[in-house]
Amino acid sequence: MSAGAAGFEELQDLYSKVLRDLARTPIHRGRLENPTAAARGDNPMCGDRVDLSLNLAGQVITEAMFQGRGCEISQASAALLTELVRGKSPAEARAMGQAVARMARGEALDATSPELDRLAILSVVKKFPSRVKCATLAWRALDAALAGVKETSSE
Amino acid sequence: MDTHVAASFDVTRIRQDFPILSTQVRGKPLVFLDSGASAQKPRQVIAAMTRAMETAYANVHRGAYHLSEVATEAHEAARGAVQRFLNAAEPEEIIFTGNATGAFNLVAHSFGRGMLKPGQCVLVSEMEHHANLVPWQMLRDAGLGIGLRFVRVTDSGELDLDDLSAKLADGTVGLVSITHMSNVLGSVTPAATIIRMAHEAGARVMLDGSQAAVHRAVDVQALDVDFYAFTGHKLYGPTGIGVLYGKRALLDAMPPFFGGGDMIETVTLERSTFAAAPARFEAGTPAIIEAVGLHAAIDYVNAIGMGAIEAHERGLVDHAMRVLTEVEGLSLLGAAQDRGGVFAFALDGVHPHDLSTYLDRSGICVRAGRHCAEPLHARFGLEGGSTRASFGLYTTREEIDFLAQKLTDARRFFA
Numbered sequence: 001m002s003a004g005a006a007g008f009e010e011l012q013d014l015y016s017k018v019l020r021d022l023a024r025t026p027i028h029r030g031r032l033e034n035p036t037a038a039a040r041g042d043n044p045m046c047g048d049r050v051d052l053s054l055n056l057a058g059q060v061i062t063e064a065m066f067q068g069r070g071c072e073i074s075q076a077s078a079a080l081l082t083e084l085v086r087g088k089s090p091a092e093a094r095a096m097g098q099a100v101a102r103m104a105r106g107e108a109l110d111a112t113s114p115e116l117d118r119l120a121i122l123s124v125v126k127k128f129p130s131r132v133k134c135a136t137l138a139w140r141a142l143d144a145a146l147a148g149v150k151e152t153s154s155e
Numbered sequence: 156m157d158t159h160v161a162a163s164f165d166v167t168r169i170r171q172d173f174p175i176l177s178t179q180v181r182g183k184p185l186v187f188l189d190s191g192a193s194a195q196k197p198r199q200v201i202a203a204m205t206r207a208m209e210t211a212y213a214n215v216h217r218g219a220y221h222l223s224e225v226a227t228e229a230h231e232a233a234r235g236a237v238q239r240f241l242n243a244a245e246p247e248e249i250i251f252t253g254n255a256t257g258a259f260n261l262v263a264h265s266f267g268r269g270m271l272k273p274g275q276c277v278l279v280s281e282m283e284h285h286a287n288l289v290p291w292q293m294l295r296d297a298g299l300g301i302g303l304r305f306v307r308v309t310d311s312g313e314l315d316l317d318d319l320s321a322k323l324a325d326g327t328v329g330l331v332s333i334t335h336m337s338n339v340l341g342s343v344t345p346a347a348t349i350i351r352m353a354h355e356a357g358a359r360v361m362l363d364g365s366q367a368a369v370h371r372a373v374d375v376q377a378l379d380v381d382f383y384a385f386t387g388h389k390l391y392g393p394t395g396i397g398v399l400y401g402k403r404a405l406l407d408a409m410p411p412f413f414g415g416g417d418m419i420e421t422v423t424l425e426r427s428t429f430a431a432a433p434a435r436f437e438a439g440t441p442a443i444i445e446a447v448g449l450h451a452a453i454d455y456v457n458a459i460g461m462g463a464i465e466a467h468e469r470g471l472v473d474h475a476m477r478v479l480t481e482v483e484g485l486s487l488l489g490a491a492q493d494r495g496g497v498f499a500f501a502l503d504g505v506h507p508h509d510l511s512t513y514l515d516r517s518g519i520c521v522r523a524g525r526h527c528a529e530p531l532h533a534r535f536g537l538e539g540g541s542t543r544a545s546f547g548l549y550t551t552r553e554e555i556d557f558l559a560q561k562l563t564d565a566r567r568f569f570a
Contacts, residue, residue, distance in 0.1 A: 011516045046523060046524040047538050070506060070539060071506035128512060131508065
């Protein structure tokens with residue numbers, strides 16, 4: 001029974017209140033008018049989708065919004081992205097995405113910053129290998145948008 | 156015989172044949188409700204494959220020595236077992252492929268390119284698994300003037316026979332390729348009716364038996380079907396082997412698909428002539444051990460009796476209909492009159508992936524997503540996919556009750 005109970009605790013870690021609030025909050029949801037960069041990320045296996053639009057002024061991301069559909073992890077990750085990349089340079093934003101990918105693979109992160117603490121709510125997916133793609137989908141869309149590519153896929 | 160076996164169908168005893176069913180997942184007993192994706196294997200299959208590798212392995216059809224003869228005999232015995240399983244007229248009508256997908260690609264290339272004429276089309280339905288859709292799209296896009304059309308599915312998840320009739324009416328349909336049982340809706344299609352209608356319109360018929368052949372007896376001669384495909388791994392056999400049945404006259408008229416060893420008659424540097432079916436369609440070293448495993452799987456289900464398996468699963472389906480429809484917020488996809496043990500559903504407010512992760516923590520394996528049937532999900536407005544529970548001969552009512560209970564819990568958790 002103890003192993004089962006631990007399993008359930010992990011489930012509650014994964015679906016933390018912070019993550020679930022993020023998934024359900026309408027803040028940053030929508031599409032920017034005339035964005036300077038935009039891309040769509042699809043997970044063809046489950047149909048999850050993140051449509052990301054960004055405004056850049058010089059080397060700073062000033063606005064980020066997303067719309068999409070999907071599981072709570074994919075949507076929370078997208079919401080978090082739109083919150084954290086504002087005010088960052090494309091390189092800083094990409095680095096956050098790489099941090100998410102490393103956390104999802106279960107790798108330790110040495111640097112500490114307020115952003116990494118906030119991103120850490122996604123780190124629980126390392127215990128759920130089949131859900132890593134959900135957590136990283138929005139960040140793949142970010143990479144695509146910054147590279148001028150319109151569509152990307154989790155596959 | 157079936158009646159006798161049906162009376163003795165003992166799911167507890169059957170479960171003991173499947174070693175994996177006594178394992179635990181995260182400390183919980185395994186509740187495997189994803190047999191529609193791939194079924195678990197009985198120890199009889201595992202043992203037969205091990206025995207073949209330990210005592211009787213060699214390449215087939217080419218060694219003039221005892222071991223190769225033994226392996227060849229085992230391989231051809233598997234073909235005979237499949238022939239009897241489908242009630243095909245002769246073993247030469249059974250072609251081993253890699254899986255059901257391999258069977259569709261073979262027919263799309265050999266029959267599609269070799270025997271369909273420009274201006275003709277292939278007719279599939281909206282509820283097809285991608286294996287019975289994508290090869291036909293590729294044929295359509297090959298620049299041969301061969302079209303692709305779609306039979307509608309009704310809101311209740313059944314094949315729209317009026318639409319089938321309308322689409323057959325202009326006489327341009329060369330092949331109707333339709334599932335015998337939907338891997339999402341569980342709907343069993345009226346195969347005999349489809350085949351009669353298609354033949355009257357001059358079209359050949361291929362059935363996708365990937366799900367159906369697992370759940371009920373199939374008689375290709377009684378159906379008068381032209382091609383029938385299924386896969387080993389859903390029939391409690393190994394991965395890596397599938398079956399294409401084709402009527403002998405058709406196979407003899409079809410050009411080869413893959414070229415290589417074993418499928419030839421004579422070879423010079425300039426040109427080759429080809430062997431008759433089935434060798435013509437089985438280039439290269441076949442899945443020898445897998446054929447032995449498939450043979451064992453067929454022997455296994457035959458010993459229980461397909462009638463008994465069907466009866467057991469009908470009981471499970473009735474039970475699942477009762478308990479799943481009682482789960483608050485759950486909507487089932489499809490409401491076909493004749494359905495097998497496949498239930499796809501949406502649970503209000505819970506994404507299929509989140510639900511699958513939740514159920515996994517209780518040891519329950521279900522499929523989340525679009526189950527390789529993306530157009531069908533679009534048809535029912537579920538672009539985000541669905542959750543699917545699918546049964547095998549080892550599924551119990553208690554497992555279905557447990558699923559229903561955990562679905563209720565999940566809805567509360569995600570509320």
